[in-house]
Amino acid sequence: MTVATGARRAASPALERYEAVIGIEVHCQPKTASKLFCRCRADYDGAPPNSLVCPVCLGLPGVLPVLNRRAVEHVLRVGLAIGATIPAVTRWDRKNYFYPDLPKGYQISQYQIPLAADGRLVVETSEGPLTVRIRRAHLEEDTAKLVHADLDGRAVSLVDFNRSGAPLMEIVTEPDIRTAEGARRYAEELQLLLRTIGASDADMERGQLRVEANVSVRPRGSTELGTRIEIKNMNSFRSVERAIAHEIERQVAALEAGEPLRQETRGWDENRGLTYVMRVKESEDDYRYFPEPDLPPLRIDPAWLEAIRTELPELPAARRARYRDVLGLPPADAAVIVGDLEATALFETLLAAGSPPKAAANWVTGEYLRHRKGGSVPAERLAPARLGPELARLIALVEAGRLTLANAKAILAAHLEGGEAVETLAAGYERIDDAAAIERIVDEVLAANPAAVADVRSGKDQAVRFLVGQVMKATRGQANAARAEAAIRSRLGQADGAQGPTGPAAADQGPTDPAAADPGAEPSP
Amino acid sequence: MSGIRPAPSGADEELTRLGVGELGALLRRGEVTATQVALAHLERAERQNRALNAWLHLDREAALTAAGEADRRLAEARRSGSEALAACHPLLGIPVGLKDLVSVRGGPCTAGSRILAGYRAPYDAHITERLRAVGAVILGKTNMDEFAMGSSTEHSAYGPTANPWALDRVPGGSSGGSAAAVAAYHVPAAIGTDTGGSIRQPASLCGIVGLKPTYGRVSRYGIVAFASSLDQIGPFGRSVADAAVLLHAVAGRDERDSTSAPVSVPDELLALPDDGGAADWLRGRRLALPREYFVPGMEPGVEARVREAVAALEAAGAVIEEVSLPHTEYGLASYYIVAPAEASANLARYDGVRFGPRLGDGRDYVADYKRTRGEGFGAEVKRRIMLGTYALSAGYYDAYYLKAQKVRTLIKADFDRVFAAGFEAIVAPTSPTVAFPLGAKLADPVAMYLSDACTLPVNMAGLPGLSVPCGLSEGLPVGLQLIGPPWSELTLLRLGRAYEAITADAPWRRLEPSDLAALDDPATPTPAERLALARAAAAATA
Amino acid sequence: MAALSRADVEHVAHLARLGLSEDELSRLETELNHILEQYAVLARLDTDVIPPTAQTIELENILRDDEPGPSLPVTDVLANAADVADDFIVVPAILAAPDATGR
Known part of the structure; x- marks a missing residue:
C-alpha cells in the first residue's frame, strides 16, 4: 500500500526514462455445448454447484478423455484468423501439479506442439498501429472453481467442479507491447476477433475471457529484459489498462529507489487500485510434462483446415x-x-x-x-x-x-x-411537399401569429424559424421544412438565402445527433 | 470362526469343476439353473476365502439377482426355440470374478489400496456393462497388488493371496486373486489386467490360461489406471476356450476410450476347434523361438518344460525356428521408467478430496495431501511414484523418460521384424520361475521386477500374449507364452487350443492344484499369517 | 547417471506430495539408487536417431461430436467425498496459488 502510493508520487518524471515490456496471456472458453473431454454441458455459469459433473470431469478412478471436435476447430479457426502456422500433427500432454481445483492431479494440455503457433494481431492504438506477435494458441481443460468461505468459524475453500474439464484456449503473445493502453487494445481486439469468428463469446464478466499480463521494465535503450512480473485478477479491459499502468509505475519506482524486484505473481485489487503479491516464485515450476497416453495424436488434414478456412467470416x-x-x-x-x-x-x-x-x-x-x-x-x-x-x-x-x-x-x-x-x-x-397545401398552412400560421410576422418584417430573422416551427407543429412534422420556410419568406416579401447556421435542417435533426455532422444523412431533395 | 463348515458334496459342488462350455450346455438344456451355478460357486468361494484370500468382496445379493435374471433369459430363450438359445452368449448365467480395479456401479473398487477404502464407484466400467449385457454373473472382486503394481499379490493392502498349488507360495500378480480364484474352482473365468505381465505371469504360476490382448482391444474405461499406454484387460480361464469366450464378451470398440480400436471381434472366438481340428490347424504353422527369453536366472525346470512344449508343437507339425529379439535385455529398465512415469500422473488423483479417506488436520491442503497419500499408499506404490516422478522431473526427462520411449521403439521393432518375416507367433516362457514362497522377494524390489522379464516387452510393444499351462516343475505349474502381432488373439488362442489338444493325454493335465483340500481346513493359516511367519523367519536368519 | 542424494529424494517426495517418514526416506534413497543402477544399461544404446514411442496403437483423430449428455446427480458427485457442505466439496482454506516447484 505504502509502496504503491509512494510509487505513484515518485513515478512521473522517472517513467520517461523507462520502457515497459508487456506480454499478454489470454485464456478463453471456446464456444461448445459440451466440455472438452466429456459430455457434461459446458455452460457452467450460474448452474447449481456440482450439477454439471460426471466421473470424467470429477477425475474418478478409471475415467478416460474423449476429445470434443468443435473445441479443436475453434482453436484452428483462431489460428487461421491470426495467420498462425498449424502443425500437420499435434498431440496432448499432461501438465502435472497438485491443487484441489485440478481433479486428476494433471491438466491435459498442449506443451510441445500447440494447435497454432507464430500468428499476429494488428491493433490500433493512440500511437498508431501495433503488431502483436502471437507465440502460440493451444487447447487445454479448465479447472474447478474454488470459493473461499467461512464454515461455522472454520476457514475453508469450497470446490465446485462444474467448470472442471470445460474447454480452454490459451493464447500467448510475444512481449511486443510497450504500453498499458496497447495491452488493453490488444485484449479488446482479440475479444472482437474471437466473437467475430464465433470461437468464443469471450465475455470477461462471465470468465470466458481471462487476461493475464507479464510486465517488466527496463531503461529506455536497453535490450535486456527486466524482472518479469505476472499480473492476474484483471476482470475488465479497464482494469487491464489500470493494473498494467500501476504495475509499470510500481516497478519503475522500485528500481529508482534501488529496491530489487522479485519474480512473482501479483493480483490486481480493483477497489484499492493496486497490485499485491499472490505468490513469490523461488524456483521454476516443474510440471513434468509428458505425452498424454490416453489420447491418440491429432492429424490436421489440409482438407479439414481448408473447410474451416472457407467458413471463416x-x-x-x-x-x-x-x-x-x-x-x-x-x-x-x-x-x-x-x-x-x-x-x-x-x-x-x-x-x-x-x-x-x-x-x-x-x-x-x-x-x-x-x-x-x-x-x-x-x-x-x-x-x-x-x-x-x-x-x-x-x-x-x-x-x-x-x-x-x-x-x-x-x-x-x-x-x-x-x-x-x-x-x-x-x-x-408522409411528407407534405405539395406547394398549395404548404401555402394554405403557412397562411393559417401567419394569420394566427401576427406578432411574429411583425418581428420578421422588422428584420428579426429568427422569427422565421419560429414560424417554420409552427408550421411543423401544425403538420405533426410532415411538412417539407425547406418549402415551408420558402413559402413564409415569399409571403412576407423576403428573399431566400439568409439562413445562417440554423437553417431548416435544424428542424429535422436534433443537435445531439451524431448524424447531424454528416451531410450524407439528409438526402438532398 | 465357529467350527468346521462342512464341505458340501454332491452335484452342486461338482458344478464348480466345470468350465464355461460345460456349464453353458447344462444351463441351456435347463438341467441346472444359473442360480444353482452361482450358489455352488459362491458357497465354495465364501468357504475357502479365509485360507486363499482371493476375494476382496463377494456380493452374494448382486450375484443372485444377476443369476435370477439369467434364469429368466434362459427360460425365455428356451421357450422361443433353438435359435434363440443359440443366440444366447455362452457367458449367460456363468459366474465370473473381476479384479478389484474394475468399476461396478454402487460397489467397492479398492485397487488393492487403502487409499480407496470406502470408495463406491458411481458408474460401470465398459467391460462391466458388456458382462451384464451378455448375462454373466459377477460374483465379486478379486485381490490384487495395490494399483496392479507387483508380481505376487503381496502388495495388496488387504493381505496376500495364496497359490492353490502351494498355500505358502504366491499366486503371482498383480492379478493374483483372479488367477487363484479360477485355479481353485471359485469361478470358471475371471478378469485381470496386464501392464507388464499381470495376467500371464499369475496364469503361469497358478496353472491356468491367461490372455493379455492387443493394446486397444478391450476398453479401459472404468478400469483403475496403472500405466495408461501399457494397461490391457484380459481373461483367465481353466481352458483356452473359456478364456476366448470371456474375451469375446468384453472386447471391442468403446467410444469412451479413445485408445480403443475399431477392430472387429471375431465370432470364431466362440467356436475354437476341437482336439482333432486344432491339431490339424497347427501343421505347417511357423513359430519363432527367441533365444533371449531363456534368461539368466531362469529355473532349469521351467526351461525344460518350455523346451518340451516347443518340441511337442514341432512334433505335431509346427515349424519352429530360433530368432533373436536383441533388445530384450533393455525391456526391464525401459519398462520400469515408462510404467512408473505414467503411474506417477495416474495416481495423482488420489488426494482425499473427491473420494477416499482424507487424513490431516484440515489446516493446510499440502500437508493433508502428503499425509493422505503418504499413509494411503503402500511401499511399492510409493516407490514407483517416486521413480516415475523423478524420471519426468526437470533435468532428467531426456535421460530417463525420453530414452525409455526410444528404447521402446527398438523393442517394438524387434517384434515387428519377426512377424514381418512370416512367423505367426513367438513361443517363449511366461515366467522364469514357478511360484515362489510368500515373502521371498519382498525385500528386493529388483528381484521381484525380474519376474516379468519375459512378459513386459510384450506390453511395451502393445502385442497380445497368451499363457497356457505346459506342465509342472517341482510340483508347481509352468506357463508357455505365445506372442503374436497386433489383433492376432484368435491365432494365439487357436495355437493354445492346439497345444491343449496335443497334450490332452499328458499326465499333468489330470492333476488338480495340490492344496485344494487344505482350503477347506479351518486349521489352515491365512495367507497373511503365512506371510508374517515367512517375514519373521527371514528376520531371524538375517 | 548421477546418484540420488537424500535431498533429491525429499525433493521428489514433495513434488509427488508423498509424506514419508525418516525411515522411508532412507530406505527409498537406497532402493531408488539400486534401481537407477539397473537403468544404466540403457546408456549403452545409441538412440540419437530413434524416435520415441509414446503409444503403440496406430490411431489418429479420435474425436467426438459436441453433443452434451447427462451428468451425475449431485448426490453421486458428493457421495465419496470426505467433507461436504451445501453441495460443495470442502477442502482446507486455499490461500496460495498452485505451486509445482517442489520447494
Missing part, C-alpha cells in the same frame, strides 16, 4: 478497411460498427437491402445504438434479422423524400416500442 481488420476504403465510411464509424457484432450484422443487413452505406452507418451508429443502450427496447425487436428489413424500409422512405428524418426517427422509436410495422406507421407521416 470477414475478419475485423479487413471489415474496417472495407467500410472505410470501399464504402467510404469515416474511420471512426467503421470502428464503431465493426467493434460491435450486432451493429455489424444490422449494417450488413441494411447494405444487403440496398440502403446507401453512409445513411445506413448513420442510422446504426446513431439511432440504433442509442435505442440499444437505452435499455428499454426488448432485445428481440433489436435483433438484426428482425430490425434490419424494417429499418431498410424506413431508410428507403427517407431516401425517396417521403419521410422527413425527424419523422423517420419517430417512426423507428414507435416501431421499437410497439412493434408495429414501419410501413403502417409511416402511412401517417
Whole structure:
C-alpha cells in the first residue's frame, strides 16, 4: 500500500526514462455445448454447484478423455484468423501439479506442439498501429472453481467442479507491447476477433475471457529484459489498462529507489487500485510434462483446415478497411460498427437491402445504438434479422423524400416500442411537399401569429424559424421544412438565402445527433 | 470362526469343476439353473476365502439377482426355440470374478489400496456393462497388488493371496486373486489386467490360461489406471476356450476410450476347434523361438518344460525356428521408467478430496495431501511414484523418460521384424520361475521386477500374449507364452487350443492344484499369517 | 547417471506430495539408487536417431461430436467425498496459488 502510493508520487518524471515490456496471456472458453473431454454441458455459469459433473470431469478412478471436435476447430479457426502456422500433427500432454481445483492431479494440455503457433494481431492504438506477435494458441481443460468461505468459524475453500474439464484456449503473445493502453487494445481486439469468428463469446464478466499480463521494465535503450512480473485478477479491459499502468509505475519506482524486484505473481485489487503479491516464485515450476497416453495424436488434414478456412467470416481488420476504403465510411464509424457484432450484422443487413452505406452507418451508429443502450427496447425487436428489413424500409422512405428524418426517427422509436410495422406507421407521416397545401398552412400560421410576422418584417430573422416551427407543429412534422420556410419568406416579401447556421435542417435533426455532422444523412431533395 | 463348515458334496459342488462350455450346455438344456451355478460357486468361494484370500468382496445379493435374471433369459430363450438359445452368449448365467480395479456401479473398487477404502464407484466400467449385457454373473472382486503394481499379490493392502498349488507360495500378480480364484474352482473365468505381465505371469504360476490382448482391444474405461499406454484387460480361464469366450464378451470398440480400436471381434472366438481340428490347424504353422527369453536366472525346470512344449508343437507339425529379439535385455529398465512415469500422473488423483479417506488436520491442503497419500499408499506404490516422478522431473526427462520411449521403439521393432518375416507367433516362457514362497522377494524390489522379464516387452510393444499351462516343475505349474502381432488373439488362442489338444493325454493335465483340500481346513493359516511367519523367519536368519 | 542424494529424494517426495517418514526416506534413497543402477544399461544404446514411442496403437483423430449428455446427480458427485457442505466439496482454506516447484 505504502509502496504503491509512494510509487505513484515518485513515478512521473522517472517513467520517461523507462520502457515497459508487456506480454499478454489470454485464456478463453471456446464456444461448445459440451466440455472438452466429456459430455457434461459446458455452460457452467450460474448452474447449481456440482450439477454439471460426471466421473470424467470429477477425475474418478478409471475415467478416460474423449476429445470434443468443435473445441479443436475453434482453436484452428483462431489460428487461421491470426495467420498462425498449424502443425500437420499435434498431440496432448499432461501438465502435472497438485491443487484441489485440478481433479486428476494433471491438466491435459498442449506443451510441445500447440494447435497454432507464430500468428499476429494488428491493433490500433493512440500511437498508431501495433503488431502483436502471437507465440502460440493451444487447447487445454479448465479447472474447478474454488470459493473461499467461512464454515461455522472454520476457514475453508469450497470446490465446485462444474467448470472442471470445460474447454480452454490459451493464447500467448510475444512481449511486443510497450504500453498499458496497447495491452488493453490488444485484449479488446482479440475479444472482437474471437466473437467475430464465433470461437468464443469471450465475455470477461462471465470468465470466458481471462487476461493475464507479464510486465517488466527496463531503461529506455536497453535490450535486456527486466524482472518479469505476472499480473492476474484483471476482470475488465479497464482494469487491464489500470493494473498494467500501476504495475509499470510500481516497478519503475522500485528500481529508482534501488529496491530489487522479485519474480512473482501479483493480483490486481480493483477497489484499492493496486497490485499485491499472490505468490513469490523461488524456483521454476516443474510440471513434468509428458505425452498424454490416453489420447491418440491429432492429424490436421489440409482438407479439414481448408473447410474451416472457407467458413471463416470477414475478419475485423479487413471489415474496417472495407467500410472505410470501399464504402467510404469515416474511420471512426467503421470502428464503431465493426467493434460491435450486432451493429455489424444490422449494417450488413441494411447494405444487403440496398440502403446507401453512409445513411445506413448513420442510422446504426446513431439511432440504433442509442435505442440499444437505452435499455428499454426488448432485445428481440433489436435483433438484426428482425430490425434490419424494417429499418431498410424506413431508410428507403427517407431516401425517396417521403419521410422527413425527424419523422423517420419517430417512426423507428414507435416501431421499437410497439412493434408495429414501419410501413403502417409511416402511412401517417408522409411528407407534405405539395406547394398549395404548404401555402394554405403557412397562411393559417401567419394569420394566427401576427406578432411574429411583425418581428420578421422588422428584420428579426429568427422569427422565421419560429414560424417554420409552427408550421411543423401544425403538420405533426410532415411538412417539407425547406418549402415551408420558402413559402413564409415569399409571403412576407423576403428573399431566400439568409439562413445562417440554423437553417431548416435544424428542424429535422436534433443537435445531439451524431448524424447531424454528416451531410450524407439528409438526402438532398 | 465357529467350527468346521462342512464341505458340501454332491452335484452342486461338482458344478464348480466345470468350465464355461460345460456349464453353458447344462444351463441351456435347463438341467441346472444359473442360480444353482452361482450358489455352488459362491458357497465354495465364501468357504475357502479365509485360507486363499482371493476375494476382496463377494456380493452374494448382486450375484443372485444377476443369476435370477439369467434364469429368466434362459427360460425365455428356451421357450422361443433353438435359435434363440443359440443366440444366447455362452457367458449367460456363468459366474465370473473381476479384479478389484474394475468399476461396478454402487460397489467397492479398492485397487488393492487403502487409499480407496470406502470408495463406491458411481458408474460401470465398459467391460462391466458388456458382462451384464451378455448375462454373466459377477460374483465379486478379486485381490490384487495395490494399483496392479507387483508380481505376487503381496502388495495388496488387504493381505496376500495364496497359490492353490502351494498355500505358502504366491499366486503371482498383480492379478493374483483372479488367477487363484479360477485355479481353485471359485469361478470358471475371471478378469485381470496386464501392464507388464499381470495376467500371464499369475496364469503361469497358478496353472491356468491367461490372455493379455492387443493394446486397444478391450476398453479401459472404468478400469483403475496403472500405466495408461501399457494397461490391457484380459481373461483367465481353466481352458483356452473359456478364456476366448470371456474375451469375446468384453472386447471391442468403446467410444469412451479413445485408445480403443475399431477392430472387429471375431465370432470364431466362440467356436475354437476341437482336439482333432486344432491339431490339424497347427501343421505347417511357423513359430519363432527367441533365444533371449531363456534368461539368466531362469529355473532349469521351467526351461525344460518350455523346451518340451516347443518340441511337442514341432512334433505335431509346427515349424519352429530360433530368432533373436536383441533388445530384450533393455525391456526391464525401459519398462520400469515408462510404467512408473505414467503411474506417477495416474495416481495423482488420489488426494482425499473427491473420494477416499482424507487424513490431516484440515489446516493446510499440502500437508493433508502428503499425509493422505503418504499413509494411503503402500511401499511399492510409493516407490514407483517416486521413480516415475523423478524420471519426468526437470533435468532428467531426456535421460530417463525420453530414452525409455526410444528404447521402446527398438523393442517394438524387434517384434515387428519377426512377424514381418512370416512367423505367426513367438513361443517363449511366461515366467522364469514357478511360484515362489510368500515373502521371498519382498525385500528386493529388483528381484521381484525380474519376474516379468519375459512378459513386459510384450506390453511395451502393445502385442497380445497368451499363457497356457505346459506342465509342472517341482510340483508347481509352468506357463508357455505365445506372442503374436497386433489383433492376432484368435491365432494365439487357436495355437493354445492346439497345444491343449496335443497334450490332452499328458499326465499333468489330470492333476488338480495340490492344496485344494487344505482350503477347506479351518486349521489352515491365512495367507497373511503365512506371510508374517515367512517375514519373521527371514528376520531371524538375517 | 548421477546418484540420488537424500535431498533429491525429499525433493521428489514433495513434488509427488508423498509424506514419508525418516525411515522411508532412507530406505527409498537406497532402493531408488539400486534401481537407477539397473537403468544404466540403457546408456549403452545409441538412440540419437530413434524416435520415441509414446503409444503403440496406430490411431489418429479420435474425436467426438459436441453433443452434451447427462451428468451425475449431485448426490453421486458428493457421495465419496470426505467433507461436504451445501453441495460443495470442502477442502482446507486455499490461500496460495498452485505451486509445482517442489520447494
